[in-house]
Amino acid sequence: MTETNPQSLFEVLGEEAGIRRLVDDFYAVMDAESFAAGIRALHPAVLDGSRDKFFWFLCGWSGGPDHYIERYGHPRLRARHLPFAIATPERDQWLACMQQALARQSWPDAVKEKLLESFFGTADWMRNQPG
Known part of the structure; x- marks a missing residue:
């Protein structure tokens, strides 16, 4: 990444x-x-659909193609997760x-740390149950 040609997060990943x-992973x-x-109990027995939706979402979120939005519209993450009981234990899991x-990826530690920080904020915001 250079100042004259900055990479998007999508490219960095x-x-x-x-x-x-x-x-x-x-x-x-x-x-x-x-x-x-x-x-895991909050997910379907077969994870293929969940994998695809998360992949599509992260592509757009990171600055790549908006696969998720093309298929489902605005992510509305919290609204889409309201049917699932999410408290601190689920967030932490x-x-x-x-x-x-993230530990399995070959990205620089600084990238992994920033991603985990961002994911924490979103995961914490998804909580809809006390505790």
């Missing part, structure tokens, strides 16, 4: 291939780790899965 790796952790049982998925 390796574009669609890099984002797909992150999403696949995230759901692999969620599916395999017992600590994530609560958050989601973040722990993401932290492990």
